[in-house]
Amino acid sequence: MLAKHGAHRRADKHAGSLLSATQYCALALLLSLVLSSSAFFLPSSALGALIAIDLLLVIHGLYLKNKITALLKVGAAQLALTLPLYYLLHGEAQLLDGVIVVLRVFLAMLPGWWLSSTQSPERLGEVLSWGLPAKWAFVIAASIGLLPYMLQETKEIYAIQCLRGANITPKALRNPKNWPELVYCVLLPVLIQLLKLSKQMAKAAKLRHFGKVNKPTHWPSSREDK
Incomplete structure (x- = not known):
């Protein structure tokens, strides 16, 4: 007892x-x-x-x-x-x-x-679900949670393209003729990576039967457990 x-x-x-x-x-x-x-x-x-x-x-x-x-x-x-x-x-x-x-x-x-x-994205999703449908709250919370990751990915792609000799260094970008190269070498790969990651997240949510119930469970994040 x-x-x-x-x-x-x-x-x-x-x-x-x-x-x-x-x-x-x-x-x-x-x-x-x-x-x-x-x-x-x-x-x-x-x-x-x-x-x-x-x-x-x-x-x-x-x-x-x-x-x-x-x-x-x-x-x-x-x-x-x-x-x-x-x-x-x-x-x-x-x-x-x-x-x-x-x-x-x-x-x-x-x-x-x-x-x-x-x-944490978990808490943001829970708060957003107060006034939004669960699917919209999930999309917005996931997008906010992805910002630090995508910034790091952009930094790594930029560094790799500079090592390959792309004219996208700060000095090279003073010339507007090199701006299209920044789009092709950095922005497009980042967009492709973002689309790939979004597809993976959508598949993971589908496999977990997300959207089957109107009020999904919001589990505590690891930061709150410590």
Whole structure:
């Protein structure tokens, strides 16, 4: 009887912790959506406050030992591509506007990086299933969970193509004639890899009879078990 009572107490304690993790994930998702939307809708004079809030997210993500190098490289690439275009189209007078545009896009991506770095796909799927069909929640949660993996895959493909002699180094990409080579050597292989991975995930979900019930079970992730 005592063993049975103790098992019930452990189960209740685990359910309570799981509920807290789910609620925390819901708040994190809501915060990410608000901050990402604010990056586009706030006036330029209010971007300083948004930068301060996003900086706290970056500190939290780095504290949890998550890497932000790939996101910084994406922001630098956007800046390197956008500023020359602004200079050619509008002249030197509107270069600051180009910087602000790139800054807004980067600030819109930062909350997504923080969300995918701190929340497990299992909990995201559970939270999204509150207002979406289970299949849509699964697709969105899986896509968010794949972001770190696809960034790593892109980095590896880029490094391999550079070793093969492709003209896609930062110095070579200063010439717009080399931009199509970046598409053929990096973007297309990444797209093919993403399609292959999506097909594998769809097959795995089908073999597990996903979608047969309206409310699938959301198992706790390994991070919550520790």
